[in-house]
Amino acid sequence: MYTVSCETHFDSAHFLLGYKGGCKNIHGHRWVVSASVSSETLIEEGGNRGMVIDFNEVKPVLNELVECFDHRLVVERDTLRSTTMLMLEEEEFEVAEVDFRPTVENFSKYFYDELKKRGVPVSKVRVYETPESYAEYCED
Numbered sequence: 001m002y003t004v005s006c007e008t009h010f011d012s013a014h015f016l017l018g019y020k021g022g023c024k025n026i027h028g029h030r031w032v033v034s035a036s037v038s039s040e041t042l043i044e045e046g047g048n049r050g051m052v053i054d055f056n057e058v059k060p061v062l063n064e065l066v067e068c069f070d071h072r073l074v075v076e077r078d079t080l081r082s083t084t085m086l087m088l089e090e091e092e093f094e095v096a097e098v099d100f101r102p103t104v105e106n107f108s109k110y111f112y113d114e115l116k117k118r119g120v121p122v123s124k125v126r127v128y129e130t131p132e133s134y135a136e137y138c139e140d
């Protein structure tokens, strides 16, 4: 089995509502996202011969997906008061609202699903929250 992976990153702030520890406070990470595509065989003909998939079919999609989170506060929908959201807006802070708790586990499934939706035959997504901690999502 061959596996190729593309990596990108985004810098965001987040907090985990109800977490018992420092992560309940707003803090930042450089989230590193790695998307893998696997195949038993390699492309046999044409300009992509010898490849599982051209990195250039994966990387731009991955970059586009992380763009909306970069240099933003990621907030799980309905976890901040509407007045707080309004105040952030008034200060012109950009917030990325998501429908999931912003853990690495949920981010890895989010990126997996979004890549699939966009036609990337992804086999696994790994997301690092810190250089030492990551989660992976795959199906099968």
Ligand SMILES: Nc1nc2c(c(=O)[nH]1)N=C([C@H](O)[C@H](O)COP(=O)(O)OP(=O)(O)OP(=O)(O)O)CN2
Pocket (backbone or CB within 6 Å): 016, 023, 027, 102, 103, 104, 105, 129, 130, 133
């Ligand atoms: N399974 C998960 N556990 C934790 C997650 C997560 O997404 N999935 N997230 C967090 C927090 O976001 C936290 O920011 C991570 O912090 P921590 O693991 O403490 O990492 P640090 O590098 O800041 O660790 P120090 O040892 O304090 O430097 C927590 N858990």
Ligand SMILES: [Zn+2]
Pocket (backbone or CB within 6 Å): 014, 023, 027, 028, 029, 129
């Ligand atoms: Zn965190």
